[in-house]
Amino acid sequence: MRASAGGTGRDWRQALGVYRHPRVIGMLFLGFSAGLPLLLVGGTFTAWLRDLGVELAAIGFLSWVGMAHSVKVFWAPVVDRLPLPLLSRILGRRRAWMFLAQGAIGLSLLGLAFTDPVDHLGWVAAWAVLAAFGSATQDIAVDAYRIEAVSRDRQGAMAASYILGYRVALLVAGAGALHLAAVGDWTLAYAAMAALMGVGLATTLIVREPEGDVDRRTWQTEQRVVDYLARTRSQGWRRDLAAWFIGAVVCPFADFIRRYGRMALVILVFIGIFRISDIFMGVMANPFYLDLGFTKGQIANVAAAFGLAMTLLGAGLGGVLVARFGIMPMLLLTAFMAPLTNLAFSWLALLGPQMGGLVLAIVADNITGGLAVAVFIAYLSILTNTAYTATQYALFSSLMTLPGQFLAGFTGLLVEAVGWSWFFVTSALAGLPAIALAFVLARRANPDHAPRPEIKEDGD
Structure with missing residues (x-):
């Protein structure tokens, strides 16, 4: 039995086979890495602070670190266009940002593990901010990788694999961290969570960089930017900044409007x-x-x-x-x-x-x-x-x-x-x-x- 018109033309056995694709399997572990930090600067984080006697007012203010995920669109253009020294050359555009973000999250969770919030609340806030921005940046890079790594008919499987890994990570960072804190202490809990970020780091090193092509109309849009800059009077850093801003911020929105x-x-x-x-x-x-x-x-x-x-x-x-x-x-x-x-x-x-x-x-x-x-x-x-x-x-x-x-x-x-x-x-x-x-x-x-x-x- 074949798919109806408008479908993909796959039978049920072939449709189920999408979950055997290596990049779909890899997305399970990247989803785990993306979900792990969320509660560690959210619900688990506030439970830790209150358990150690931090005032409710301070806990309320520290909950603002989670807003990094709501405003990530503001630095997504940087992740899209800015190559990282050395890392981008070795790993590629997407994996370099994933690796950097995962490393920042692991480091910040380790910092939280060995920082006493009662005596050094400022340092705790700094580590939490670094973890939250690392988490949001990882989301940007992982989402981009997920979309670019496979064809459109496998996007549903990539999303499902991501959701499974993400949900498992929420259980680990929620119930798992609380159990570790109960049998040991909060240092053990956060140090264990920092070690688990190694799942994301290892996966990023194993998977290959996606190789999506840029279509002809996109190249034409980019060429118009180059032609405009060639005629502008601005020179030096002003011209470079204008080029980056137009390419990273203006072109994505112009492209979406042009296509639809x-x-x-x-x-x-x-x-x-x-x-x-x-x-x-x-x-x-x-x-x-x-x-x-x-x-x-x-x-x-x-x-x-x-x-x-x-x-x-x-x-x-x-x-x-x-x-x-x-x-x-x-x-x-x-x-x-x-x-x-x-x-x-x-x-x-x-x-x-x-x-x-x-x-x-x-x-x-x-x-x-x-x-x-x-x-x-x-x-x-x-x-x-x-x-x-x-x-x-x-x-x-x-x-x-x-x-x-x-x-x-x-x-x-x-x-x-x-x-x-x-x-x-x-x-x-x-x-x-x-x-x-x-x-x-x-x-x-x-x-x-x-x-x-x-x-x-x-x-x-």
């Missing part, structure tokens, strides 16, 4: 609203379970542990389905299914604290959520031009959560106004604009049909 024209704004709006219903659900999930009458143990076992397994199952399924049918058909399906599954929680609110109802709701929501995230990451990945991957994807990934996170701040007021059952109905309705835009984009800006520079995957 009037639909570029529609695509950006779609990216911003696609996950709103999921974000609404995520913010209010645990308060809902508690208000309904579930115990903390039930929430941990079903919503957290079992829910994680269902999310990973959904992500893995997403990689196979993208390889089998293409990205846009699956994006249309997940745009519809993601808000629809919120209605399962509306039903649960009427049912009450029944374990069977919770399990069914978690299965529906988390499998669909994992599927949607894998497909959406694949969609964002093929929107990029391999000449500007890091900059364009950093813009997309920042935009992906920002509107939803802002609007989620009002979800508590909404629950108080309408109650839990109608809250989930409302969150489902919030997904309707994304469904409408998905149909528009499928007709007028289908990335499955858009040209993209060929990816060379041989000999990983």
